[in-house]
Amino acid sequence: MAATDAPVRAIDRALDILDCFEPGQLELTLTDIANRIDLSMSTTSRIVATLEKRRYLVRNTDTQRYSLGSRIAQIGALGLSSxxxxxxxxxxxxxxxxxxxxxxxxxxxxxxxxxxxxxxxxxxxxxxxxxxxxxxxxxxxxxxxxxxxxxxxxxxxxxxxxxxxxxxxxxxxxxxxxxxxxxxxxxxxxxxxxxxxxxxxxxxxxxxxxxxxxxxxxxxxxxxxxxxxxxxxxxxxxxxxx
Amino acid sequence: MAATDAPVRAIDRALDILDCFEPGQLELTLTDIANRIDLSMSTTSRIVATLEKRRYLVRNTDTQRYSLGSRIAQIGALGLSSxxxxxxxxxxxxxxxxxxxxxxxxxxxxxxxxxxxxxxxxxxxxxxxxxxxxxxxxxxxxxxxxxxxxxxxxxxxxxxxxxxxxxxxxxxxxxxxxxxxxxxxxxxxxxxxxxxxxxxxxxxxxxxxxxxxxxxxxxxxxxxxxxxxxxxxxxxxxxxxx
DNA sequence: TATCTTGTTCCGTAGAATAGAATATTTCGT
DNA sequence: ACGAAATATTCTATTCTACGGAACAAGATA
The missing domain is CATH 3.30.450.40 (GAF domain)
Incomplete structure (x- = not known):
């Protein structure tokens, strides 16, 4: 099996996190996310922090929950045009x-x-x-x-x-x-x-x-x-x- | 410095790759991408393969170039509705x-x-x-x-x-x-x-x-x-x- | 107030991710 | 048509990243 057949684990996990958000489930706690992708809190925290830094996720300051960030809408529009x-x-x-x-x-x-x-x-x-x-x-x-x-x-x-x-x-x-x-x-x-x-x-x-x-x-x-x-x-x- | 201050490198790189696509540059070769993010061809190939597998990127079978994939439009729509x-x-x-x-x-x-x-x-x-x-x-x-x-x-x-x-x-x-x-x-x-x-x-x-x-x-x-x-x-x- | 839940930070280490090398394929210039 | 250059794929030894458990902090709840 070629090396490219196995996905990069950290990237797979980050995309798993993005996949947690769905219609009717647009705001999630860190614990929600960790549970859905079956990862430890510390690993989830680190990955979520990376996505937040790049504005793929945003944290609601009131509820402390995460939503898809503004970068998602931006690349979404780009994706549609492409x-x-x-x-x-x-x-x-x-x-x-x-x-x-x-x-x-x-x-x-x-x-x-x-x-x-x-x-x-x-x-x-x-x-x-x-x-x-x-x-x-x-x-x-x-x-x-x-x-x-x-x-x-x-x-x-x-x-x-x-x-x-x-x-x-x-x-x-x-x-x-x-x-x-x-x-x-x-x-x-x-x-x-x-x-x-x-x-x-x-x-x-x-x-x-x-x-x-x-x-x-x-x-x-x-x-x-x-x-x-x-x-x-x-x-x-x-x-x-x- | 807290561990969460340092981004997960592989994830940062994957997002760097998504960021390579911009209006007027919606289709890129593997070499284009590797050059833009200053990574080796083999590393770029593996990250791109992961994004392709998850449908964040798609490869045009004629030109062998990459574009943003259908998943991008999906999560873009979700991001907007959120x-x-x-x-x-x-x-x-x-x-x-x-x-x-x-x-x-x-x-x-x-x-x-x-x-x-x-x-x-x-x-x-x-x-x-x-x-x-x-x-x-x-x-x-x-x-x-x-x-x-x-x-x-x-x-x-x-x-x-x-x-x-x-x-x-x-x-x-x-x-x-x-x-x-x-x-x-x-x-x-x-x-x-x-x-x-x-x-x-x-x-x-x-x-x-x-x-x-x-x-x-x-x-x-x-x-x-x-x-x-x-x-x-x-x-x-x-x-x-x- | 005590307990529980959620979240953050630290750290030792296993193995994931890496890039260079080798090889294959495609494109290009002559 | 052919050789060179460019692009892409695959393999593998090595390094240090990403990991999760532990300890701790903060907030919520009974």
């Missing part, structure tokens, strides 16, 4: 592409349509080519329906009113199953599977889909493909902090 | 107090109990006095049940096992109705109404309650009070970014 959905999603999309050698796309909503923002192409001669930048209606195709399904009700109804190609029933079923398929629906002979990607707050912000000639989306392997598309969406969501 | 709850909630609590001249309290969970962290008192001679810092079981009283109802199942069940004063059925009904009342339950002659407050992620992090002598919580005006308490909780939640 995070790029495409960069995060791409490795997982590649993994999915590697499994089946089918095209894998990432879609987000823009101007009440969906747009492809990332793509991993198949190398097979027979393929459904998709380009980054391609735009399509939300009501048509698997990825479109996924993005439509999680919009606020009024917005969703307005889009369906303009182009009633799918239905609330279909969208409800999609939300229940966590994926949808399109079999030759937008293009004859082309099928796809799509699943929703959630951000750290649980909002659906993108859809990942895998598509190709319908002939390769039939038979017994199909449910395996569905399962893997859903898994890819989950992994991307996790990587985004869900 | 700072603001009482300040944000107080004006809405005062508004509710102004409507009825009844006491209004803000509760959060601490050590599997609820604690009052903000209070607007009634000026009427007959009043149920509550002090900031007062602690009570989660299983008793309206605010306690509200906080208990939205805890993760295992944690909730553990608390109910220790003090089965309320039930899963009652908590389910509460989640459905979005509020609960306590009529002389914890203290004879005292009644209260409580509703949940959600943060930007939709997590229930606090409860707002209005309480006073039961004689003032009867009759036709009661449902109006319920409606206003729920509204106050909603407004506070919105102000927190929900």
């Amino acid at each position: 995070m790029d959905l495409r960069k995060i999603a791409l490795p997982y999309m590649r993994d999915l592409n590697a499994l089946y050698n089918e095209g894998v796309s990432l879609y987000v909503i823009r101007d009440d349509e969906r747009i492809c923002v990332e793509r991993v192409e198949s190398t097979l001669p027979l393929r459904r080519v998709v380009n980054v930048g391609d735009r399509h209606p939300l009501t048509r195709g698997a990825a479109g329906r996924v993005l439509l399904a999680y919009l606020p009700r009024e917005r969703r109804e307005a889009i369906l009113a303009r182009d009633p190609f799918t239905s609330e029933e279909a969208l409800e079923e999609l939300r229940h199953g966590g994926y949808t398929v399109s079999l030759g629906e937008r293009e004859e002979g082309v099928s796809s599977i799509a699943a929703p990607i959630q951000d750290a707050r649980g909002e659906v912000i993108a859809a990942v889909s895998m598509s190709g000639p319908s002939v390769r989306f039939e038979g017994s392997g199909f449910s395996d493909k569905i399962s893997k598309v859903k898994k890819t969406a989950e992994l991307i969501s996790r990587a985004l902090g869900r | 700072m603001d709850l009482r300040k944000i909630a107080l004006p809405y609590m005062r508004d509710l107090n102004a409507l009825y001249n009844e006491g209004v309290s803000l509760y959060v969970i601490r050590d599997d109990e609820r604690i009052c962290v903000e209070r607007v008192e009634s000026t009427l001679p007959l009043r149920r006095v509550v002090n900031v810092g007062d602690r009570h079981p989660l299983t008793r009283g309206a605010a306690g049940r509200v906080l208990l109802a939205y805890l993760p199942r295992e944690r909730r069940e553990a608390i109910l096992a220790r003090d089965p004063f309320t039930s899963e059925e009652a908590l389910e009904e509460l989640r459905h109705g979005g509020y609960t009342v306590s009529l002389g339950e914890r203290e004879e002659g005292v009644s209260s109404i409580a509703a949940p407050i959600q943060d930007a992620r939709g997590e229930v992090i606090a409860a707002v309650s209005m309480s006073g002598p039961s004689v003032r919580f009867e009759g036709s005006g009661f449902s109006d009070k319920i409606s206003k308490v729920k509204k106050t909780a909603e407004l506070i939640s919105r102000a927190l970014g929900r």
Whole structure:
């Protein structure tokens, strides 16, 4: 095992301390922290003092309890600005592409349509080519329906009113199953599977889909493909902090 | 010099690494980082690996450069919510107090109990006095049940096992109705109404309650009070970014 | 007032963390 | 295409950091 496989113990412990703070538990005593991470008071005191000095923790002078410090908000804002959905999603999309050698796309909503923002192409001669930048209606195709399904009700109804190609029933079923398929629906002979990607707050912000000639989306392997598309969406969501 | 005056070196170094990321410099190589903090490559590699494992840093598989990871955004959001709850909630609590001249309290969970962290008192001679810092079981009283109802199942069940004063059925009904009342339950002659407050992620992090002598919580005006308490909780939640 | 709980400081020592060396991989200049 | 330079990874002997228990201090509670 490489030396880098074992985490630096003191750093692990410091991060354990930061992890003690959670919604509804935003202020903790030294004893609270020591108990949660199962460390001695003196060790905890030293680590907490280091985090306090660097303003990752702050001590409330009235209650003598600790909260996350101002530096946390600062690097949080920096972290958000640095995070790029495409960069995060791409490795997982590649993994999915590697499994089946089918095209894998990432879609987000823009101007009440969906747009492809990332793509991993198949190398097979027979393929459904998709380009980054391609735009399509939300009501048509698997990825479109996924993005439509999680919009606020009024917005969703307005889009369906303009182009009633799918239905609330279909969208409800999609939300229940966590994926949808399109079999030759937008293009004859082309099928796809799509699943929703959630951000750290649980909002659906993108859809990942895998598509190709319908002939390769039939038979017994199909449910395996569905399962893997859903898994890819989950992994991307996790990587985004869900 | 006390031991806690000297920071834990490895932790200081890890935080030095996080500090290397700044606007306009959101992606760095291992060498960049080692140079900035003046550490050997092998030491830097090990610290960076620890931060990566804990998702404080993430490595771009194409460029092999490091960025701040998803955990940074998570704790950043937490840090922000920790700072603001009482300040944000107080004006809405005062508004509710102004409507009825009844006491209004803000509760959060601490050590599997609820604690009052903000209070607007009634000026009427007959009043149920509550002090900031007062602690009570989660299983008793309206605010306690509200906080208990939205805890993760295992944690909730553990608390109910220790003090089965309320039930899963009652908590389910509460989640459905979005509020609960306590009529002389914890203290004879005292009644209260409580509703949940959600943060930007939709997590229930606090409860707002209005309480006073039961004689003032009867009759036709009661449902109006319920409606206003729920509204106050909603407004506070919105102000927190929900 | 006595006891308990929480927090701080001190200190001997085990082993974690270190950096240099060796090696591997990638990038760059010619 | 190839060699040099730069970047990155892994290994390991050594040092001294980080550790936790003990002693003590301060605050809370019965």
